[in-house]
Each structure stands twice: as C-alpha cells, then as structure tokens.
Amino acid sequence: MKEPDFPNLEWQYRPCFYDLSNPSDLLKLNMLRMDGHIDQEYDQIQSQLVDLYLCRFPADGVLSGFGDFLHSVLKGIPIEEFGLWVYYPWSRSLVHILSEEEFIEVRTNRNQLKIRSEEQQLLRGKTIGIIGLSVGAAIAQTIAMERTCGRLKLADFDTLDLSNMNRLKSGVMDLEMPKVVLAAREIAQIDPYLEVEIFPLGVGKDNYSDFFGGGSPLDLLVEVCDGLQVKIESRMMARDLGVPVIMETNDRGMLDIERFDLEPGRPIFHGLLEGTDIGDPEKIDPAKRLEILMKIVDPRKISPRMQESLPMLGSRLKSWPQLASEVMLGAALCCWTARKLLLGEVLASGRQYFDLHELLTGKPY
Numbered sequence: 001m002k003e004p005d006f007p008n009l010e011w012q013y014r015p016c017f018y019d020l021s022n023p024s025d026l027l028k029l030n031m032l033r034m035d036g037h038i039d040q041e042y043d044q045i046q047s048q049l050v051d052l053y054l055c056r057f058p059a060d061g062v063l064s065g066f067g068d069f070l071h072s073v074l075k076g077i078p079i080e081e082f083g084l085w086v087y088y089p090w091s092r093s094l095v096h097i098l099s100e101e102e103f104i105e106v107r108t109n110r111n112q113l114k115i116r117s118e119e120q121q122l123l124r125g126k127t128i129g130i131i132g133l134s135v136g137a138a139i140a141q142t143i144a145m146e147r148t149c150g151r152l153k154l155a156d157f158d159t160l161d162l163s164n165m166n167r168l169k170s171g172v173m174d175l176e177m178p179k180v181v182l183a184a185r186e187i188a189q190i191d192p193y194l195e196v197e198i199f200p201l202g203v204g205k206d207n208y209s210d211f212f213g214g215g216s217p218l219d220l221l222v223e224v225c226d227g228l229q230v231k232i233e234s235r236m237m238a239r240d241l242g243v244p245v246i247m248e249t250n251d252r253g254m255l256d257i258e259r260f261d262l263e264p265g266r267p268i269f270h271g272l273l274e275g276t277d278i279g280d281p282e283k284i285d286p287a288k289r290l291e292i293l294m295k296i297v298d299p300r301k302i303s304p305r306m307q308e309s310l311p312m313l314g315s316r317l318k319s320w321p322q323l324a325s326e327v328m329l330g331a332a333l334c335c336w337t338a339r340k341l342l343l344g345e346v347l348a349s350g351r352q353y354f355d356l357h358e359l360l361t362g363k364p365y
Contacts, residue, residue, distance in 0.1 A: 011089045013184035015192045018085040039092040055109040100193045124150040127216040131155045132225030133179035138331035144187040151195040154180045157202035167324040221245045229281040235268040248330035253354030
C-alpha cells in the first residue's frame with residue numbers, strides 16, 4: 001500500500017484540508033480513498049448547517065426558514081462540495097465540516113456573551129505558548145475549547161508514560177507517544193482550524209527565538225514544566241520581550257502571574273530568588289536545584305500531603321504527586337487568566353491560592 005504524501009512529523013498531528021470544489025483537492029482525496037488510507041468517513045454537514053441556522057435565527061425552533069437559508073448558503077453547489085473535508089492521518093478518518101468562518105461562528109456561539117463577539121475576534125489574533133505538556137495538555141485543551149487564542153505553540157520533549165495517565169487525557173494505545181503530538185491531535189479534533197505549532201524537543205537556547213518569535217510572536221507564556229533551567233531561562237526571555245507569564249502548580253490551586261509586559265524590570269518569580277546565586281542555569285547541581293525550587297514554591301505554603309511527599313522523591317516516589325482534579329482546576333484557572341490578560345484587563349502580578357479545601361471546609365490544611 002502506498003503511503004500518503006505527508007511530511008513524517010506533520011503526518012502525526014496536523015490535519016489535511018480538502019475543498020471538493022477544487023479539482024486538485026478532489027483528485028488528492030480520491031487518491032486517498034483508492035489507496036485505502038481512509039477507514040472512516042463522517043459527513044454530518046446537514047446537522048452543522050442546521051446548527052448554523054439556529055445560531056443565526058434562534059427564535060425559529062421549528063426550522064420554518066431553513067429551506068430558504070440552505071438554498072442561500074449553498075448557492076447552487078452540491079452539498080458535498082460545501083465547506084471542507086478534513087483528513088486526520090493518525091486515525092485515518094475523514095470528516096466533512098463547515099468552512100472556517102462558519103465553523104468558528106457555530107463553535108463559539110455558546111461562549112456569548114460571556115465572551116463577546118468582538119472579544120472573540122480579538123482573541124483569534126493572539127498566540128499562546130505553553131511549556132510542559134502534562135498540566136499543560138489540560139490547559140491547551142481548555143484554551144482550544146474556549147478558543148482563547150488563534151494559535152498555540154506547544155513545547156515538551158517527553159513521551160507519555162503509564163504513570164502520566166492519572167492526569168493526562170490519553171489512552172493506553174498512546175503510550176510512548178510524544179506529549180506534544182498527543183496534545184496537538186486532541187486540539188485538531190476539537191478545532192482543526194486552530195493553528196498549532198509543536199516543539200517536540202522542548203525549548204532551550206537553540207530554539208527560544210523560534211518559540212517566542214518566528215512568524216507568530218507570543219502574546220502570553222504559560223510555563224508549567226518541571227525543568228528548573230527552562231523555568232528560569234524562559235522567564236528571562238519573556239521579561240526581555242515583554243511577554244506576561246502564567247504558572248500553575250496544581251497544589252492548593254497556586255497561580256502565579258508575572259506582568260513583564262507592564263513591569264519590564266520585575267524580578268522573576270516575584271523576587272523569591274533574590275539573593276540566591278543561580279549562576280549558569282545549565283550547571284545547577286541536584287541539591288541546589290531542590291533548594292531553588294523550594295524557594296520558588298515556598299514550602300511553608302504547600303499542602304501537608306505535598307510536604308509529606310517531598311522527602312520521598314527519588315527514593316519511594318518517582319516524582320511529586322499530581323491529581324487529575326487539581327490539574328483540571330489549574331487548566332480552568334490558567335484559561336480564565338489567559339483570556340483576561342489577552343483582552344487587556346488589569347490583573348496584577350503576584351501569587352494567589354484557590355484552595356478548595358479552605359474554600360469548602362472553612363479550615364486551613
């Protein structure tokens with residue numbers, strides 16, 4: 001069987017679009033069919049058109065005007081040529097969807113008026129970078145569902161382990177797959193029009209300029225990675241470029257905002273590392289690394305069970321504990337904060353705790 005003509009890496013996560021009114025696209029799609037590369041086809045374009053109609057004319061619940069609307073939308077072309085067909089190479093699936101403007105209109109309709117149309121349009125022009133695709137995967141998916149931006153840059157060098165699956169939305173068939181690829185696939189299946197660029201080797205001195213700049217400079221950085229070196233270097237880069245940073249640690253709902261866009265001289269991590277000799281971030285030894293991390297998170301304020309876990313790291317525990325419920329809360333906090341920042345609302349730099357235990361029991365840990 002002949003392999004489809006897609007670049008190897010992009011074949012793993014990027015969907016392909018076909019416009020059947022274009023003879024070249026029609027030929028390419030027919031070749032995919034003939035070569036046996038399509039296992040499933042989904043054509044619910046009629047229901048999407050009904051949804052589009054009801055979004056524009058919500059008072060007509062009985063669809064009395066739908067026939068005339070359909071005629072005006074199709075403009076005489078066959079319905080199979082309306083919109084676009086999207087092929088997902090990794091699942092060998094073909095899906096018929098609305099064209100980009102109509103698709104976004106319908107998919108974000110239920111955002112209104114919590115997000116106004118003009119705000120949604122403004123967000124469409126924004127680029128968010130996310131470093132770390134464990135917690136970051138949930139953040140990226142939430143941002144994609146809400147369409148908090150028009151482009152995402154995702155960076156992580158790691159692959160999926162079974163022990164990651166207590167908090168990552170993946171299946172056992174995904175083990176050993178790059179986390180960035182899995183996150184990009186999930187987003188493409190939610191919204192194939194949302195632009196996603198992946199950095200499967202993570203970020204570092206060789207590609208910070210591409211991650212922060214390139215064709216789409218970052219408007220916001222979400223840093224949720226484990227690596228201390230990247231935590232430090234990415235903030236320094238963000239500060240130099242005036243890019244605000246969000247960090248969420250999913251312990252006690254700890255959320256950090258660093259407004260380097262408004263405070264170009266602001267010390268990283270709210271000054272918690274002031275007086276600490278970091279030296280070269282690449283050469284920090286393990287003992288020093290733990291010391292610096294503890295200064296960043298403030299061990300007096302982490303949850304008792306996290307405190308209990310810390311001495312066991314690397315001996316009885318593979319890594320620090322993370323729970324799906326806390327990761328999902330963190331994703332919601334980051335998405336909300338990202339939207340407010342990108343829409344120009346004044347959110348101050350600082351650290352806040354959204355501790356469900358304290359909020360719901362009225363008692364501190």
